[in-house]
Amino acid sequence: MNDLNDLNNRNDLNDLNNLSDLSEATVSAADSAAAPVLPTYDVVRAALTSTFRIPEDELSPDVTLERLELDSLALAELVLVLEERLGVKVDGEHATRTTTLAEVTAHLDELRTAGARR
Structure with missing residues (x-):
């Protein structure tokens, strides 16, 4: 047994x-x-609409962060949100009040490409 x-x-x-x-x-x-990789501009736009409640119709590649009324604290938060969502380390000088969304997107694309090469 x-x-x-x-x-x-x-x-x-x-x-x-x-x-x-x-x-x-x-x-x-x-x-x-592989999770689908969203275009960087879509990630930036989503961060601005969800985190800062900026209406989509106010967003375009040529708009500056100043025009979106983001102060220095909001800019710092935006950098953190984008770093978290994209897995990159953003230099704050690339997200100033005079920076356009196209410039932010171009810098993030460079970081994503550099990260993919590692």
Whole structure:
């Protein structure tokens, strides 16, 4: 009877190991599935509309951050939000009040490209 219990316990353990392997493979496959990469301008626009509640119709590539009425504290927050969303380190000099959204986007594109080459 003990031999039968030992066999059942081993089978249960094998089933658990197989289930664990399957779970790890599923997670690994999900991790390796490439998430769609959003265009940088779309990320910038989404950050401005969601974080700062700026209406979409006020946004265009040629608009400056000053025209969007972002003060120095808001600019610092914007930099942090973009760093988090894009996984890059932004130099604050590229997000001043006189910077346009096109210039911010171009700098972020450079950082994303440089990060992809690493």
